Amino acid sequence: MEPLTPALLLLLLLAWPPAARPAPPTCYSRMLGLSREITGDFQLLQTAEPAEACVQYLPHLYLDIHNYCVLAKLRDFVASPQCWRVAQVDALKDKVRKLYTIMNSFCRRDLVFLADDCNALEYPTPVTTSPPGHPR
Numbered sequence: 521m522e523p524l525t526p527a528l529l530l531l532l533l534l535a536w537p538p539a540a541r542p543a544p545p546t547c548y549s550r551m552l553g554l555s556r557e558i559t560g561d562f563q564l565l566q567t568a569e570p571a572e573a574c575v576q577y578l579p580h581l582y583l584d585i586h587n588y589c590v591l592a593k594l595r596d597f598v599a600s601p602q603c604w605r606v607a608q609v610d611a612l613k614d615k616v617r618k619l620y621t622i623m624n625s626f627c628r629r630d631l632v633f634l635a636d637d638c639n640a641l642e643y644p645t646p647v648t649t650s651p652p653g654h655p656r
Contacts, residue, residue: 547627
């Protein structure tokens with residue numbers, strides 16, 4: 521086998537398919553992903569066995585980053601005294617603090633609030649998967 525010449529080596533490197541490089545996360549994608557993660561973690565916390573008795577007294581945590589009331593919802597959740605020193609709740613509160621900081625400081629200009637409906641964060645409308653006009 522003959523050694524590779526520099527020209528052949530360069531040709532092989534240029535012909536090799538580049539590794540897929542995902543785009544770096546944007547402020548918006550980071551906020552959206554973190555809000556979904558927090559909502560999912562909260563739902564898991566509520567259904568975990570054995571559930572801590574204090575979890576039922578935590579403020580409901582459904583997040584819509586396009587609703588202006590979400591900022592107050594995040595503050596209320598972090599300030600709630602329930603479940604003091606419960607590891608899963610402390611971890612969740614850390615994520616909530618992180619999202620609040622990202623929304624209120626780093627990504628403030630990247631976020632557009634489409635609603636100011638605090639009731640929608642308390643009683644979210646269920647998502648349907650059936651097409652319009654078809655019975656559920």
